Amino acid sequence: MKWFWYASPETFYPLAGTMARASAVAAAALALAGLYVGFFVAPTDAQQGEVYRIIFIHVPAAWMSMFLYLVMAFWAALGLALNTKLSAMMARALAPTGALFTFIALWTGSLWGRPTWGTYWVWDARLTSELILLFLYFGFMALQASIEDQRRADRAGAVLAIVGAVNVPIIYYSVQWWNTLHQGASVSLTKSPSMAAAMFTGMILMALAFWLYSIAVSLTRVRCMIREEK
């Protein structure tokens, strides 16, 4: 039953502080390394020139936006199943960060689209599904905000997050069949990456930095929530 030792907000509070600080430091270091590799080491792209370098923000942000939704749904489901307050707090703390990364992915995507596709916005499959993901995050946060009873808010949010998580792949594929213009994924699990090793390293470093940043801010947010409840 060691698992539940940290399920209590009181015991988790100091641990969250240590983890948040360590993650923040690591995130800063990795982001510096990633940006250095991205700007100085990675070669210029043969077709897109220097413009492509926004990939080091764009792709990790897009990865995190989808990943964080699943993590959020996981914590929400755990909170619903085990009735642990801390899990619900984690879900609540992750939502704004996920929405932020979704917004960053959309924003950098449109900045990247302008020079390469010649337009800020196209109704392309991945852009559209990212936009809908942003709406899903907003829906989760709006539902949480409009219910005053925190317990009900957490449980209602959990149901919505689970329904959303089931829907995310359906939305993704339905939109993909609808319309696609986006370049194929640069990195996939089944193929070796179709890009230079330095570019790949930069992207992975930035993704790790974003991931650790998410841990740091969401744990800090959880600490604030624990304080508020006291």
Add this chain to the structure above:
Amino acid sequence: MLEIARALVCRDLRLALRRRADVATALLFFVIVASLFPLGVGAEPNLLRAVAPGVIWVAALLASMLSLARLFADDHADGTLEQMLLGAAPLGVVAAAKAAAHWLVCGLPLVLLAPLLALQYDLPGALYGTLVLSLLLGTPVLSLVGAIGAALTLGLRGGGVLLSLLVLPLYVPVLVLGAGAVEMASAGLGGQGQLLLLGAMLVLAAAAAPWAIAAALRISSE
């Protein structure tokens, strides 16, 4: 269990019959929204023919969503919902029956009205079948998924607007596939693929949504 479901559906249909104005409002909304588009985008027949499936589907989506806010509100207000929660019938069955009644009252009329709107848009006659079939498969999904949102926002301030924020993103696949089926058919490719996927989504929603609705109802009324 089927007895209970039938009794609930009959009760909701009877209630809807007593308040015909509510049903009529949603239907009128559907017709008006669809009629506004030609005024906005211009009455060029080719353009209208091109946008017809999308416009009819979006109008159906909005009309079906408008009536969702009332799905559980009356039962919640007069205490019937509490009795349903306490009753012996599985709540999932109750939820499925409520969603089915909502579809019969608000979804089926949309399906039946759609050919009339398609006429306004001069949609080729060969596409009517696909349009009606896609709506027939898609609108029950809207009722089932929408009922989750309706149950979650039960009794909240500004529930109606919140409901649309929760539910509309979840409606996207239905819209894409539904309007896509008609567009594929009009391109001469046949819309069977999209229709089959819509059918799959209906099966998935019918199997999973009632339990999500039940969980949401328990959360909202505890």
